[in-house]
Structures are given as structure tokens and as C-alpha cells.
Amino acid sequence: RTYELTLNGGTPYERGVEVDPSISRRATSGVFHQMITQRRQPRLLVKIRSLNRRRREMLNLLPETLVGSMCQVPLLVFYRQILGDVLLKERTSMQSTDLICNPVLATFPKLMEQPDIMDALRSGWAEKENSLKRSEKRDAEFLKNTFIQVYHDTAYPLLQSTFLQEPRWADDETEAARWKSIADFLKQNREKEGAIHSLLSPDSLHKPFDISEIMYDFPEATRTSLVTL
Template sequence: STGERQELSCGWAFQKLFTSDGMPVPSKTYELLLNGGTPYERGVEVDPSLSRRAGSGVLHQLISLKKQPVLVVKLRSLSTQSKDILNLLPETLIGSMCYIHLLIFYRQILGDALLRDRINMQSAELICNPILATFPQLMDQPDLMDALRSAWADRERTLKRSEKHCIYLHGNVFKCCSSVQRDREFLKSVFILVYHDSAFPLLRSTLLPSYKWAEEESEASRWRVIADFLRKSQENDGALQSLLSSENTQTAFDISELAYDFLGETRKNNPTV
């Protein structure tokens, strides 16, 4: 054994989300028979040994079919509150619902930077914004996303009722009233402070081991560092004291920590741009 870790497919299944008339399929639980191989292959079983052991009789074939692995998928209708939240995000998005309120803040900050704060809409210059520059990196590290979610939840609990009575983002709740814009700006400013006191310093901490998928020891080590940093930040009312401490060191500064290049992906795919 080489000890190499990699993703291994346990099978695949296909479920239509819309009927031939374009209507959503009924909201219920579906049991989908898992197929082996790839979606481009047909008739490949996940466990061929089950068919080999089965006899030629109809009863044996039915018993063998029931033993084949299935994927249970439950489709349900979204609540009005959930739809209101999801309407603030792209039409197609794959991810965890628990991060949606964080993604909404990111999208709002991105919208401000591109549409409100730029002097020239034709400018393709780099934008100085630590959140826009580093937030995509968090999406590749779920434990840091959990750290940001935890820090935001702690800060949200300290807000006064009057500070969050118009827009309240938590789970699947979304409420609005007349002073929406003012309170949206306030919550956005609080989120920026929380980000700078939690996820942003952790991304550059030398104490945080590199993220390695499916390595329990690495994940446990990372979470100990994350939990300790969040605890100290909460006790000291911010991350400044921890950042100035000799016990906590950061990687060498790189301009990419602050510079957001919204044409970055285009430049990667087409170097002449």
C-alpha cells in the first residue's frame, strides 16, 4: 500500500428535478438504485458479486435486487423565508445551508466594491479588500468556515434588539422593515469586524497546520489551534492582542492578502487579457 489518500466513488444515481412539462417533481423521498462505474457507462453494478450469487429464478432475482445498494434522497419544498435568502445568491450553488448567511454578506460586500465604491466602472484595477481577496480560500477549508460561523454567531448574540430588528440573518430567518438599508450597512460593518478578528488572522497563522483532506490528526490539530484563537479573541474583545503576542506568528506578508482581482480567473484562462 502506498498510503495515498483519494476520493473513491461508492456509486452514482440520477434523479430528475423537473418533469417533461417543466414542473418540479413531487416533494417526497426517493430510493435510487446505485450504479457502478461512471455515468457514461450503463449496466455496471456496484457489487457484481450479489448477482453472481443469485440463482436464475425470479424470486432469487428479486431478492438480489433488494440487496443492491440504494441512495435515499429526500426532496422537500422550501419555506418562504428560505426562498427570500436564496434569492440573494446565484441560481446554481452547491454547498451547505449553514454557510448561506456568510455567503450573503460576501456577495453584498462584493456588490458594494464593484458597483458602488468604484470611481470608474471601466477600471480593471486591483481592489483593496481583505475579505474579497481571502474569502474564496475559506470555502476550501470547512473548519475555517465553521470558525467564522461560530465567531459570527457569538457576536450576533451580543447585538442589541434594536440593532438587528430589521434584518436578522440566522439559519432560515429573514425579516425586513422600513430601515432595511441602514441596518444592512450596520450588520455588514459588524461582519467585517468579525471576519478580521477570526478567519483572516487564522489564514496566515504559522501555528495552523496545512489543510489535508480526510486526515483526522491534521483536522484535530487545526481545530485545537482554531478553538484556542477564537477563545482568546473573545476574551480580549478582538484579535489584536493575539496578533501582537510573540507566541502567535504570521506568514510573510503577501499583497494577495489585500488585493482582489475580479478578472483573475479570466487572466488565468487567457494570459493575454
């Protein structure tokens, strides 16, 4: 189902302010011209569709309000499952605020700020998932551990690499260069069956190690992270 919403200008406290008042000023008194004028005003098309059972089950594991790409939902589900396991099962007590050694939790919020690396993770996970047996796909614990392995082979090395240029918003040259570097890295991973070769190769340069790469600070994350509970 599609909804057509008229976009308004002004501040959130103003009502009936047009985005482009000049369109109305150019309109004549004729009914036909008024109809055309209304169609020229900016509008937002919102399409709503029903989800299948699998998608609904995944969305039930996420916050009620979530803005983002639907293709990233499986990755967010795994992140929340890993986070839940760590906070509920692996801490010494529910009141503990000690640092948690977990590279996935420590770096995933940074991943959300770099959509091209997120796409690389999504691509790597899709390839891995397609190679799994049907019985393996039904094993939630096996899927979660496999996702962690894929994360360590794709997203984690890319986040710590030096061959990727710093992301720049709406910079086509930078985006193209990053995409090429990421594609070359993924191709090498397929040929070498993982990222170990790249991580241990003397030709590969990485950022100096920082403890924040592997240590998850739960209290700090709840205050500053894009991805929280």
C-alpha cells in the same frame, strides 16, 4: 420528501451498469431472492424539504446551482453582498480592472478550501448575531459591517497564522490539531474581545505579509476562484 435513487457504475455514457455486478451473479431465480438482491445494490437517499421565508430570501441572493452546506449560506450571502457593493459602487468605472483593496474578498475564496476555519467563522458570526438587538438585525448595512468585523477577528488571522498545520485531507491527527488550535484562538478572542491582542502580540507568529492578502484581483478571480459571481 425522500427519493431513493439507484447508483450505477461505469462511465457517464453507459446505461444499466451495476456498481457491484457480483451481487446479481450470486442471486437465484426466486422472486424473493431477486427482491433482496435489488435492495443490496447501492442506493442514494435524497431528502427534499421546503424552506422557510428567511431561507428562501437568502437563497435568492445566491447562484441557481450551489453545492455545499446549508449552514454556510449566510456567509456566502454576505460575501456576495460585499462583492456586489465593491464592484458596483466603489470602482472608478464599470470597465476598471484595477486591484481592489478588500481583505474579505481577497481571502474568502481561500477560506472555502478550509472548512474548519469556515466553521470558526460561522461560530463567531452566530455568537455575534445572537448578541444583536432586534432593530440591529433588521439593518442590512449594519449586519454586513458587523460580519466584516467578525471576519477580521476570526477567519483572516487564522488564514495568515503559522500555528495552524497545513490542512491534509482525511488526516485525523492533523484535523484534530487544527481544531484544537482554532478552539484556543476563538477562546482567546472571547477573553480579549477581538483579535487585536493576538495580531499585535510578540508571541504570535504570522506568515510574511503579501499584497494578495488584501488586494482582490477581479479578472483573475473570475478565472480561478471557487467563489465567483
